[in-house]
Amino acid sequence: MMRARTHQLGALIFAGLSRKRKGAAMATNLYELIGGRSKVQQTVALFYDRVLVDPRLRPFFENVNMDGLRARQSMFLTMLLGGSRTYGGREIQEAHAGARALGLNDSHFDLLMYHFRVALNESDVGDETIEEILSLLEGTRKDVLGA
Numbered sequence: 001m002m003r004a005r006t007h008q009l010g011a012l013i014f015a016g017l018s019r020k021r022k023g024a025a026m027a028t029n030l031y032e033l034i035g036g037r038s039k040v041q042q043t044v045a046l047f048y049d050r051v052l053v054d055p056r057l058r059p060f061f062e063n064v065n066m067d068g069l070r071a072r073q074s075m076f077l078t079m080l081l082g083g084s085r086t087y088g089g090r091e092i093q094e095a096h097a098g099a100r101a102l103g104l105n106d107s108h109f110d111l112l113m114y115h116f117r118v119a120l121n122e123s124d125v126g127d128e129t130i131e132e133i134l135s136l137l138e139g140t141r142k143d144v145l146g147a
């Protein structure tokens with residue numbers, strides 16, 4: 001009797017621990033949670049499709065090689081979401097010097113965040129996860145704007 005009980009208790013503790021571990025792993029790696037490489041690429045593609053038809057944002061991207069940008073943005077996002085540590089692009093502050101010279105400000109950043117939100121939603125990323133990802137992106141605002 002005593003032994004069976006100990007066993008049960010052990011099983012319960014084990015189940016609790018593994019659930020916790022699983023939960024922690026999911027929370028620390030948003031990249032895996034949303035579906036990895038293909039999901040990131042899909043979202044980034046949807047995102048720039050939207051940005052390029054927005055007349056308030058389009059002028060910033062007029063002379064930009066969009067295939068290269070999509071690739072570097074996917075890499076950056078992968079790093080931001082914990083999927084990898086390698087990002088081969090320029091520092092974020094430096095990469096936006098040209099856009100700042102064209103008048104980049106908070107309102108453009110807000111628009112970009114909006115388009116990212118819609119793109120994540122169209123990629124079937126859950127609402128809570130979208131909030132987490134947007135708050136990570138929000139963390140780049142100062143660098144992007146050079147403040």
Ligand code: HEM
Pocket residue numbers: 057060061064065069072073076088089090091092095096098099104108109112137138140141144
């Ligand atoms: C969430 C905020 C943003 C993030 C995380 C972000 C990220 C990036 C990354 C990773 C690159 C590639 C860097 C490289 O070429 O090595 C890039 C380039 C660029 N970004 Fe952003 N960006 C953000 C906001 C903006 C905004 C608000 C604008 C303008 C409306 C913008 C316009 C550009 C342009 C025009 C380039 C290409 C620059 C060039 O090739 O000369 N970005 N961005």
